[in-house]
Amino acid sequence: MDLLQYLAQALTPFNLLLAFGGVLLGTLIGALPGLSATMAVAVLVPFTFAMPPASGLIALGAIYTGAIYGGAFAAILVNTPGTPSAIATTFDGFPMAKRGDGNLAVTLATLASVVGGIVGALALLFLSPPLSKVALAFGPPEYFWLAIFGLTLISALSQGDTLKGILGASFGLFLATVGVAVVGGDVRYTLDQPMLVGGFDVIAALIGLYCIPVVIDLVARPDPHLKVSVQAGGYRLAEALRLCVANWFNLVRSSVIGTVVGILPGAGGSIASLVSYSEARRSSRHPERFGKGEPGGILATESANNATVGGGFIPTLVLGIPGTPPDAVILGALLVQGIRTGPGLFTGQGDIVFTFIFGLLIATILMLPTGLFVGRYAYQAIVSIPKAVLVPTVAFLTIIGSFAIHNSITDVYTMLGLGLIGWILARYGFQPSPIVLGVILGPIAEQGFVQAWLIGNAQGNVLGMFFGRPISLAIAALAALTLFYPVLMDTLKARRARRADGAKKEPIDAD
Amino acid sequence: MIRKTPFLAAPLVAATLGAAIAATPALAFPDKDVDYIIPFSPGGESDIAARLQQPVFADEYDHQLIVKYQAGAGGAQAWSQLNSMPADGHTIMGINLPHVILQPMMSSPGYETADLTPVYWFHYTPDAIIVKADSQFQTLEDLVTFAEANPGLVTFSGSGSNSANSLAKSRFDALAGVTTTYVPFSGTGPSVTALLGDQVTASWGYSTVAAAQGDQVRMLAVASEERLPLFPDVPTFQELGYDMTGGAYRGVAVPKDTPEETRQAVSDAFQAMNNQPAMRKAMDDGAFVVIDVPYSDMESFMSERRAEIEEAAKASN
Numbered sequence: 001m002d003l004l005q006y007l008a009q010a011l012t013p014f015n016l017l018l019a020f021g022g023v024l025l026g027t028l029i030g031a032l033p034g035l036s037a038t039m040a041v042a043v044l045v046p047f048t049f050a051m052p053p054a055s056g057l058i059a060l061g062a063i064y065t066g067a068i069y070g071g072a073f074a075a076i077l078v079n080t081p082g083t084p085s086a087i088a089t090t091f092d093g094f095p096m097a098k099r100g101d102g103n104l105a106v107t108l109a110t111l112a113s114v115v116g117g118i119v120g121a122l123a124l125l126f127l128s129p130p131l132s133k134v135a136l137a138f139g140p141p142e143y144f145w146l147a148i149f150g151l152t153l154i155s156a157l158s159q160g161d162t163l164k165g166i167l168g169a170s171f172g173l174f175l176a177t178v179g180v181a182v183v184g185g186d187v188r189y190t191l192d193q194p195m196l197v198g199g200f201d202v203i204a205a206l207i208g209l210y211c212i213p214v215v216i217d218l219v220a221r222p223d224p225h226l227k228v229s230v231q232a233g234g235y236r237l238a239e240a241l242r243l244c245v246a247n248w249f250n251l252v253r254s255s256v257i258g259t260v261v262g263i264l265p266g267a268g269g270s271i272a273s274l275v276s277y278s279e280a281r282r283s284s285r286h287p288e289r290f291g292k293g294e295p296g297g298i299l300a301t302e303s304a305n306n307a308t309v310g311g312g313f314i315p316t317l318v319l320g321i322p323g324t325p326p327d328a329v330i331l332g333a334l335l336v337q338g339i340r341t342g343p344g345l346f347t348g349q350g351d352i353v354f355t356f357i358f359g360l361l362i363a364t365i366l367m368l369p370t371g372l373f374v375g376r377y378a379y380q381a382i383v384s385i386p387k388a389v390l391v392p393t394v395a396f397l398t399i400i401g402s403f404a405i406h407n408s409i410t411d412v413y414t415m416l417g418l419g420l421i422g423w424i425l426a427r428y429g430f431q432p433s434p435i436v437l438g439v440i441l442g443p444i445a446e447q448g449f450v451q452a453w454l455i456g457n458a459q460g461n462v463l464g465m466f467f468g469r470p471i472s473l474a475i476a477a478l479a480a481l482t483l484f485y486p487v488l489m490d491t492l493k494a495r496r497a498r499r500a501d502g503a504k505k506e507p508i509d510a511d
Numbered sequence: 512m513i514r515k516t517p518f519l520a521a522p523l524v525a526a527t528l529g530a531a532i533a534a535t536p537a538l539a540f541p542d543k544d545v546d547y548i549i550p551f552s553p554g555g556e557s558d559i560a561a562r563l564q565q566p567v568f569a570d571e572y573d574h575q576l577i578v579k580y581q582a583g584a585g586g587a588q589a590w591s592q593l594n595s596m597p598a599d600g601h602t603i604m605g606i607n608l609p610h611v612i613l614q615p616m617m618s619s620p621g622y623e624t625a626d627l628t629p630v631y632w633f634h635y636t637p638d639a640i641i642v643k644a645d646s647q648f649q650t651l652e653d654l655v656t657f658a659e660a661n662p663g664l665v666t667f668s669g670s671g672s673n674s675a676n677s678l679a680k681s682r683f684d685a686l687a688g689v690t691t692t693y694v695p696f697s698g699t700g701p702s703v704t705a706l707l708g709d710q711v712t713a714s715w716g717y718s719t720v721a722a723a724q725g726d727q728v729r730m731l732a733v734a735s736e737e738r739l740p741l742f743p744d745v746p747t748f749q750e751l752g753y754d755m756t757g758g759a760y761r762g763v764a765v766p767k768d769t770p771e772e773t774r775q776a777v778s779d780a781f782q783a784m785n786n787q788p789a790m791r792k793a794m795d796d797g798a799f800v801v802i803d804v805p806y807s808d809m810e811s812f813m814s815e816r817r818a819e820i821e822e823a824a825k826a827s828n
Contacts, residue, residue, distance in 0.1 A: 136708035185672030194621025198583035328554030
């Protein structure tokens with residue numbers, strides 16, 4: 001069989017070394033806030049030109065998947081997502097670390113990432129041509145509703161205070177409008193400052209809003225950052241595996257969600273992990289435990305975001321449309337090497353494509369030993385190093401990370417400014433996640449809305465554009481369900497309680 | 512020596528040839544690695560061009576061309592900072608048309624066109640109308656006839672507002688006397704996705720898009736002077752009676768304090784890279800059109816482009 005032959009090609013010592021090195025490097029880069037998967041891949045591209053195409057692709061794919069996974073470390077141990085994909089991992093990851101289960105959380109994230117990555121890579125291997133149609137089924141109205149769905153998730157997930165969640169998201173949406181509008185080209189809220197023309201960068205906002213409050217609080221409070229676990233040293237692998245088995249359906253569902261969202265060129269790991277997190281919470285028997293350190297939350301977000309890697313390669317390789325920003329870099333590298341993507345790639349240049357996909361699978365599996373090893377040291381380091389070292393290190397990384405986005409000091413100012421605002425807001429109970437998700441979802445919603453409006457207007461059917469398409473309607477219905485679900489459940493519960501009360505009372509009355 | 516000079520009149524061709532012969536890499540450029548700043552995200556056409564130039568430069572000069580990205584505000588972020596960078600020729604920046612003329616015309620991006628010092632333009636990607644392979648429109652004439660009968664109904668996806676694509680749309684609408692609807696997307700990728708997903712009738716893009724998408728799409732016409740080697744069957748707009756050539760030009764600029772002889776040396780280096788047969792072939796394969804606009808021809812080239820862009824921008828209002 002041909003596939004086995006490609007597997008053998010992927011298993012050459014050189015390719016194995018590349019997969020291992022890529023995953024290790026990617027994990028380290030992803031763990032540092034601000035150093036993103038896109039950057040890691042772009043830096044590595046020139047080195048791959050000297051390699052055979054399949055090997056180069058394996059190195060790039062390995063570093064990419066490693067970086068997406070590495071984002072979980074900072075999310076769990078420092079409460080600052082290393083990449084936007086890991087935002088939802090902070091919800092339960094940090095509470096677990098705080099109560100002393102940081103090593104368990106890291107092991108769970110590793111297992112979940114491996115499962116998600118494998119599901120995504122298998123979809124890429126066996127289902128690419130049919131699944132690539134998903135990318136094309138999503139037009140402007142679908143992206144608009146997807147972003148609205150994401151916004152309703154924020155309000156539903158806001159712990160404690162829905163109103164503050166909505167206010168935070170609105171602030172994020174406002175930040176997203178600053179700068180030159182993609183659709184229309186208007187210059188908005190720049191106060192005539194050239195610095196603001198480019199708008200607020202998502203990564204700069206991410207680093208500022210998450211890291212700066214953490215740094216300030218570390219300095220302001222005397223207690224240690226994380227409680228030291230009783231079993232601090234171990235991986236707690238057996239325990240984590242048991243949790244995975246108990247949550248197998250959650251893992252599979254989240255991986256499928258991640259794969260499908262990854263296929264959509266306009267949506268990324270942040271949306272994938274948010275959607276799967278919300279689904280995990282909704283279907284859980286203990287939804288109230290989510291946000292307080294529920295292992296199922298980490299399993300959902302980390303399997304989903306690593307599944308987007310394989311999913312994102314589907315439109316990239318089949319259609320020549322990058323599914324995610326790192327895919328765009330890899331696509332550019334392919335073009336430079338003279339490889340034409342498209343449906344013919346799988347049949348015409350199968351040796352490159354299938355060797356690469358097997359390489360990606362191998363890299364994903366290598367994440368298990370690499371991640372456990374790195375995770376153990378990361379956890380011990382964060383737990384044991386004194387605050388006097390931890391604080392300057394994190395502070396230094398925030399500056400480096402935000403400068404590295406565009407090699408521009410502007411993003412450092414943005415990061416610091418938003419960080420201060422975030423710290424003040426946090427004192428009044430506003431969480432950073434709704435704000436950052438507002439910044440991410442705002443442009444998707446706005447562009448989708450205006451594009452759908454323009455197309456609908458040209459066809460004389462604006463309403464049909466927004467409400468007459470099946471996928472749009474399904475997403476809109478999900479958004480409505482998410483928005484009213486808590487209210488609905490409360491009403492139902494109250495009614496059931498009343499009925500139960502009534503049922504109890506009746507016999508008493510009869511007596 | 513084979514060269515394509517679609518925009519330059521005969522005297523300019525002579526001047527270009529003269530400059531090429533006189534080119535001597537004996538100046539103090541490059542005497543170390545050169546920082547090559549791309550004002551866009553990695554993966555775009557500017558990045559691909561830089562990646563192709565990298566090995567040629569290393570071969571020629573024993574120094575590296577180090578590609579750095581400084582994306583933001585459609586390039587404006589980087590261009591507004593160019594003049595504060597080291598002006599010794601070892602910091603150069605990618606520069607794009609119509610961007611650097613359109614942006615200051617439409618808003619205040621933090622620089623003026625005159626602040627920038629382009630020293631070489633090495634290629635352009637001609638504007639093109641692209642439809643899906645299974646589209647009912649076989650020729651440009653089919654599309655124009657349909658657009659005449661149904662004003663506004665034809666939708667074009669394109670990359671951004673006030674961009675090369677939106678400009679091409681207004682130019683063509685004026686030339687053909689039709690009214691169409693332009694739908695801006697946040698880049699070429701999303702714009703092509705919308706086309707492949709049947710969200711729009713057609714797309715304003717570049718010849719490079721048709722090359723990258725292969726047989727999923729059909730290019731109806733291309734705004735180059737001659738037919739492209741990669742697409743011998745696709746007519747130019749001029750052949751079809753629309754006086755439209757041009758697209759997105761890419762070149763390289765230096766900070767304004769860079770000495771005259773260094774500017775010339777950078778120009779010569781890019782000329783030498785453009786002359787490499789391997790480079791020409793890579794460009795042809797990707798459907799880029801190689802041009803040679805050296806530093807000495809900069810003023811006339813820029814003023815021609817400015818006139819063209821101003822006219823098109825006026826037509827769109």
